[in-house]
Amino acid sequence: MSKSGKRPSPLVADRRYKTPAEGKKAAPPPKTKAARKPAARQRTARRGISGWIAALISLIWRMIWGFAWRIGAVGALILALVVFYFYAQLPPVGDMLDARARGSVTLLDRNEKVFAWRGETFGGSTTAETVSKYLHDAVVATEDKRFYGHFGLSPRGIASAIRINLREGRGPLSGNGGSTITQQVAKLLCLGVPYDATTWKTEADYESDCRQGGIVRKIREVPFALALEVKYTKEEILTIYFNRAYLGAGARGFEAAAQRYFGKSANVVDAAEGAMLAGLLKAPSTYAPTNNLKRAQDRAAVVLDLMQEQGYLTMAEHEAALRNPATLSKAAEARAGGYFADWVMGEGPNFLTKDTTEDVIMRTTLDQKLQAAAESAMxxxxxxxxxxxxxxxxxxxxxxxxxxxxxxxxxxxxxxxxxxxxxxxxxxxxxxxxxxxxxxxxxxxxxxxxxxxxxxxxxxxxxxxxxxxxxxxxxxxxxxxxxxxxxxxxxxxxxxxxxxxxxxxxxxxxxxxxxxxxxxxxxxxxxxxxxxxxxxxxxxxxxxxxxxxxxxxxxxxLDLRLQGDNVPLLGQDxxxxxxxxxxxxxxxxxxxxxxxxxxxxxxxxxxxxxxxxxxxxxxxxxxxxxxxxxxxxxxxxxxxxxxxxxxxxxxxxxxxxxxxxxxxxxxxxxxxxxxxxxxxxxxxxxxxxxxxxxxxxxxxxxxxxxxxxxxxxxxxxxxxxxxxxxxxxxxxxxx
Missing domain, CATH: 3.40.710.10 (DD-peptidase/beta-lactamase superfamily)
Structure with a gap:
C-alpha cells in the first residue's frame, strides 16, 4: 500500500442490472424458493381445514386413478387373451349345428307316415338366410331386439332385467337374465365344454349344468360371447341358435320343431307359425302346442305384438295372423300310437333305439286309422x-x-x-x-x-x-x-x-x-x-x-335303418x-x-x-x-x-x-x-x-x-x- 497522502478509490461492485428507463418501474427480482414458502403457508392458513381436506381428496383421487387405469389395462389384456383363447378354439359354423350326444328314432306307420318320435330329433340344418323371414324376425323381436346393434352384450338389457327381478322380489340375477342371443348361444355351446359321459351321467345333467345362472356364470359368458362375435357374423350366430335351441316335444332346432308341430319345413312357416315357434324359446315344455295348444297360441299372440311394434309386421299382417292362429298338423294333433311307440321301441336292440347315437328310421305295423278307431271307440x-x-x-x-x-x-x-x-x-x-x-x-x-x-x-x-x-x-x-x-x-x-x-x-x-x-x-x-x-x-x-x-x-x-340309408339294419322279428x-x-x-x-x-x-x-x-x-x-x-x-x-x-x-x-x-x-x-x-x-x-x-x-x-x-x-x-x-x- 502507498504511503502517499492520497486516499484509495472505493471498491464498487459491477452493475448486474441495467438502470430502468426513465418513467418505468424496476422489475422486482424473482422470488426464491425460500421466499415463496411463507406465501404458501399464508394461503393454506387462510383456507384452514377445508384446504387440508381438498388436498387429501386430490391425493386419494390421484392414487385411485393411477391404480384403476393400471388394473383396467391388466384386466383388458387378460380379457383379450381369454377372448383370443376361445376364438382360436371355435370351429367352423357347420360343425356347430348338431352336437347331440344321442340320436333320435322316427317311427313310421304301415303307410310310411310319421306318427311318433323318440329321443331328440334334429330335422336337418337350416340357416338364418334360408329360414322363413317370419321366423327369423320373430326370434330377433322376442329374444334380442338390439341383436344387430351390440357386440354380444347388452348393458341396457342386463340393467332392465335386474330392475324387473328386483321389482318382482327376486335376486338381481334370478329369473330374467337379460341375455342376448349371442349369450344364449354361448350357453347352448356350454362355453365350449363338450359332453363327456364320464363326467355327466346323462346328457340332461350336462345341459342342466350348462344352463346354470349366477354372477360367476355371467362373467364366464362374457369372453365367450365376445369370441363368438369376433369369429362369426351375426347371421352365423343366428344359424347356430336356430339349429341348437330346444323347442319341446323332443325337437332340437327349428327345422325339427316345424316338422313335428306343423308337418312342414322351417323355411316355409307363416307369421302365426313362426311366432308360435319363437314363443317356445321362453319355456319349451310349457308352451309346446302338443301339451296345450291354447297356451301356445296365446304366447304366439304376444310374439306377434312384439313383431308389429318393432316394424317386422304390418298392421294387416298382424291382424291376419291373430285371426288365423297356428294349429298342429294331423299327426301331431292326433298323437297317435303313444303306447304303441313305447312298445315297439323295445322290439329293436337298445343301441339302435333307446340308446342310439344315430338318427334311426323305424317302419312299423301301426295303422293310424285303426288306432284312431280303437281310441275313439273305447x-x-x-x-x-x-x-x-x-x-x-x-x-x-x-x-x-x-x-x-x-x-x-x-x-x-x-x-x-x-x-x-x-x-x-x-x-x-x-x-x-x-x-x-x-x-x-x-x-x-x-x-x-x-x-x-x-x-x-x-x-x-x-x-x-x-x-x-x-x-x-x-x-x-x-x-x-x-x-x-x-x-x-x-x-x-x-x-x-x-x-x-x-x-x-x-x-x-x-x-x-x-x-x-x-x-x-x-x-x-x-x-x-x-x-x-x-x-x-x-x-x-x-x-x-x-x-x-x-x-x-x-x-x-317291420324294419329299422339309419336315416338316409336304404339298407335295413334289422328286419321283422x-x-x-x-x-x-x-x-x-x-x-x-x-x-x-x-x-x-x-x-x-x-x-x-x-x-x-x-x-x-x-x-x-x-x-x-x-x-x-x-x-x-x-x-x-x-x-x-x-x-x-x-x-x-x-x-x-x-x-x-x-x-x-x-x-x-x-x-x-x-x-x-x-x-x-x-x-x-x-x-x-x-x-x-x-x-x-x-x-x-x-x-x-x-x-x-x-x-x-x-x-x-x-x-x-x-x-x-x-x-x-x-x-x-x-x-x-x-x-x-x-x-
Missing part, C-alpha cells in the same frame, strides 16, 4: 257308461292274424312316453278267456264240438290241498251238454272236466305254444284262467286260432311260427267261439251280419274283465279293471268289454267287405246212451248253408272221442 263306450271320476282302466289291442299289431291303447288317457302300458305290462288273471285253449287241446285230440260233457257238481281231491269244487257263475247246472254249449255258456265244471281228461300238462303246452309265456297254474284251476297273462299275449294267442292253428309272435317292427293244433281243430274251435257270440255270453259283441268269434272272461271277485275275439280280418282284445286290483262293480267280460270290442270292430271294419270265418260246422251227435233218440236241436247251432265257408266239411263220428268221453263221464260224473 272312449265312446266308457265316457257314457262310467261315472265321472271313475278310475276304471281299460286297454285295447287290434292285430292281424299273423300277429302284426295295428292298434294299441294302453290306458284310458293319453300318457307321456314311458308310462305304464296296460296292454303289454299288466299281468292279470285271464278268467274264462283262457278256456278256448282247453277246448283247443280237446279238438286236437279228436273231440268234436258236437261231443258231450257233463255239467254237474264236481269235486276233485288234490293231494296236499284237499278237495277242489269249481262252481259255475250262474250257480246252476245244465246236465249233459255239447262242448259247444259248454264254451258258449262258459260252464266251469265242463272246462275243468275236459282239462283233467286231456291232462293239465297238455293244456299248458297248447297255451304256451300259442304264445302265453306267463307261468301257468299247476292245479285244476288252470282251466278257469287262474294264471296271469298280458292282453298282448292273449290277443296273439287268439290270432293263432284264426290263422288255422299256428303260433303267433306279436310284432310291431315276429309273425306266424310253428303249428300248435291241426287246422281242423282250429276251425272247429272257431265255430265254437262263433257260437259264443251268436248265442252265448258274448252276445253284446255281435257285429250284425258280419261273422265274429270270441270269448268272455271274468276273474274271481270280478277284478278283471276280458273280451277277446276275431273276424276273418282282425283279432282284437279288450281288458278292463283297476290298477290296484279293486273289484269291478257289476262288470263282466260279456258286459262293457264286449261292448267296447263291438264298437272297436265296427269302426275298424268300416269299408271292408264281409268275409266268412274259417270254421267247420260239426255234424250233430246223439248223447251217449241215446243213439236211438233224435238229437235235441237246442244242443247244436249249425251255420246256415248259404254262409258256409268254402272248404268246410262235416265231422264224422269219432269212436275214439266217444270212448274218451265215456271215461271222462265215468270218472267225473259226480261228487
Amino acid at each position: 272312449h265312446a263306450v266308457l265316457d257314457n257308461k262310467l261315472r265321472d271320476g271313475s278310475k276304471t282302466e281299460a286297454a285295447v289291442i287290434v292285430m292281424s292274424a299273423d300277429g302284426a299289431v295295428r292298434a294299441m291303447v294302453g290306458g284310458r288317457h293319453a300318457a307321456p312316453p314311458g308310462s305304464f302300458n296296460r296292454a303289454t305290462m299288466a299281468k292279470r288273471q285271464t278268467g274264462s278267456a283262457f278256456k278256448p285253449f282247453v277246448y283247443a287241446a280237446a279238438m286236437d285230440m279228436g273231440y268234436s264240438p258236437a261231443d258231450y260233457v257233463e255239467d254237474t257238481p264236481l269235486t276233485i281231491n288234490i293231494k296236499g290241498s284237499g278237495p277242489y269244487s269249481p262252481q259255475n257263475y250262474t250257480k246252476k247246472y245244465l246236465g249233459l251238454i255239447t262242448l259247444t254249449k259248454a264254451l258258449e255258456e262258459s260252464v266251469n265244471t265242463a272246462a275243468v272236466r275236459i282239462s283233467e281228461a286231456m291232462g293239465r300238462d297238455v293244456v299248458r303246452k297248447v297255451a304256451s305254444e300259442f304264445g302265453i309265456e306267463s307261468d301257468l297254474a299247476a292245479g285244476p284251476a288252470l282251466a278257469l284262467g287262474a294264471s296271469e297273462s298280458t292282453l298282448l299275449e292273449m290277443t296273439g294267442a287268439y290270432a293263432g286260432i284264426l290263422n288255422g292253428g299256428s303260433s303267433v309272435r306279436p310284432y310291431g317292427l 315276429g309273425g306266424i311260427g310253428e303249428r300248435v293244433i291241426s287246422q281242423q281243430a282250429a276251425e272247429y274251435l272257431t265255430y265254437m267261439m262263433y257260437m259264443v257270440v251268436q248265442e252265448g255270453t258274448g252276445g253284446r259283441a255281435k257285429l250284425g251280419s258280419r261273422q265274429a268269434a270270441g270269448k268272455t272272461g271274468t276273474t274271481s271277485a270280478a277284478r278283471d274283465a276280458w273280451f277277446i275275439g276275431f273276424t276273418a280280418d282282425y283279432v282284437a282284445g279288450v281288458w278292463m279293471g283297476y290298477d290296484d286290483n279293486t273289484p269291478l262293480a257289476g262288470v263282466t267280460g260279456g258286459g262293457l268289454p264286449a261292448e267296447i270290442w263291438h264298437e272297436v270292430m265296427l269302426r275298424v271294419h268300416e269299408g271292408l267287405p264281409e268275409r266268412p270265418l274259417p270254421m267247420l260246422i260239426p255234424e250233430p251227435r246223439l248223447p251217449p246212451g241215446t243213439e236211438t233218440q233224435a238229437p235235441d236241436p237246442s244242443y247244436y247251432q249249425p251255420q246256415p248253408q248259404d254262409t258256409q265257408p268254402s272248404g268246410a266239411v262235416s265231422s264224422p263220428q269219432d269212436p275214439l272221442a266217444e270212448r274218451i268221453l265215456q271215461e271222462v263221464l265215468g270218472i267225473f260224473g259226480g261228487n
